[in-house]
Amino acid sequence: MSHFFDLPKRLSEPASSSSSGSIGASEKVTAEFPHHTIPTEEVQVLPESRIVMYTDPRSAGADRFRFLRMCLRELWNAGKVRSLLITSPLPKDGKSTIALNLATALAEKGKRKVLLIEADLHHPTLTEQLGLDGVRGLADCLDNGLDPLSVIRRIEPLGWYLLSAGELRSNPTELLQTEALAGLLQKLSAQFDWVLIDSPPVTPLIDALLLARQANATLLVAREGHTPRETLEKAVALLGQQRVLGIVLNGMEGLDRLYSGYYGNSRYPTNNGVKPLRLVEAGKRT
Numbered sequence: 081m082s083h084f085f086d087l088p089k090r091l092s093e094p095a096s097s098s099s100s101g102s103i104g105a106s107e108k109v110t111a112e113f114p115h116h117t118i119p120t121e122e123v124q125v126l127p128e129s130r131i132v133m134y135t136d137p138r139s140a141g142a143d144r145f146r147f148l149r150m151c152l153r154e155l156w157n158a159g160k161v162r163s164l165l166i167t168s169p170l171p172k173d174g175k176s177t178i179a180l181n182l183a184t185a186l187a188e189k190g191k192r193k194v195l196l197i198e199a200d201l202h203h204p205t206l207t208e209q210l211g212l213d214g215v216r217g218l219a220d221c222l223d224n225g226l227d228p229l230s231v232i233r234r235i236e237p238l239g240w241y242l243l244s245a246g247e248l249r250s251n252p253t254e255l256l257q258t259e260a261l262a263g264l265l266q267k268l269s270a271q272f273d274w275v276l277i278d279s280p281p282v283t284p285l286i287d288a289l290l291l292a293r294q295a296n297a298t299l300l301v302a303r304e305g306h307t308p309r310e311t312l313e314k315a316v317a318l319l320g321q322q323r324v325l326g327i328v329l330n331g332m333e334g335l336d337r338l339y340s341g342y343y344g345n346s347r348y349p350t351n352n353g354v355k356p357l358r359l360v361e362a363g364k365r366t
């Protein structure tokens with residue numbers, strides 16, 4: 081299993097950051113912000129949500145997320161990663177499913193302050209999936225200068241915080257191009273241990289590329305039987321190899337097959353400098 085630790089040594093600094101080298105992620109959360117004042121939303125977590133970290137914590141899938149958490153923690157402790165973009169080459173690869181599980185894994189039932197940002201303004205499924213309605217969020221912050229800390233909700237029983245997509249009144253891609261995005265992410269990174277950003281796919285939109293410039297690193301999701309190798313390669317090239325921390329494979333049928341077949345007989349690029357960070361079984365393939 082040693083290859084799981086074979087992570088890229090250099091991670092890109094967010095475009096907005098003026099620091100070099102360590103981002104100081106291992107330092108304590110700097111803020112005085114009173115997290116206990118954030119309103120809580122109690123949600124019903126059904127098995128259909130595929131949040132196996134909550135619904136099936138003893139499953140192999142949940143174990144895969146714990147392993148991913150361990151890998152990410154090492155980078156966090158080294159001060160390399162605090163904000164992480166989750167994207168994929170195509171629609172429906174499983175980005176949001178991976179983001180929900182990873183947020184739940186990293187939060188460790190509330191021990192860590194984890195913020196999940198619903199930055200897919202074109203197709204915001206998280207808020208809907210969690211059964212929240214009419215919630216203000218990212219779009220309102222970027223469009224009207226709303227303070228993001230005033231619209232974040234704590235999601236229970238999952239133990240993390242959500243900044244919803246909010247109400248869209250402008251072109252989403254233009255909103256993500258505003259300077260306000262960098263300021264917003266900097267502000268939020270100072271208040272949370274982890275900031276996860278759930279994004280649209282890399283193609284055909286440029287939103288993921290814009291968001292990747294503001295995050296410390298990017299996790300690419302690929303789905304077994306769905307994501308063609310060429311589109312994965314193209315996504316890595318578009319994002320820039322240095323920004324891609326690793327590839328999460330969603331929907332693999334069996335880990336045995338994975339271990340025996342993945343590295344020797346790769347369907348996905350492994351020799352271009354981007355190593356598979358983690359292999360995740362987020363649920364059986366339909």
Ligand SMILES: Nc1ncnc2c1ncn2[C@@H]1O[C@H](COP(=O)(O)OP(=O)(O)OP(=O)(O)O)[C@@H](O)[C@H]1O
Nearest residue numbers: 171172173174175176177330331362363364365366
């Ligand atoms: N491993 C899996 N096996 C079966 N179904 C899955 C798996 N992973 C995700 N799904 C389902 O596939 C659908 C798409 O997943 P998800 O919303 O996570 O993808 P996405 O990449 O975020 O999509 P979009 O590009 O629309 O944002 C959802 O209904 C989800 O429950």
Ligand SMILES: [Mg+2]
Nearest residue numbers: 175176200205
């Ligand atoms: Mg999604």
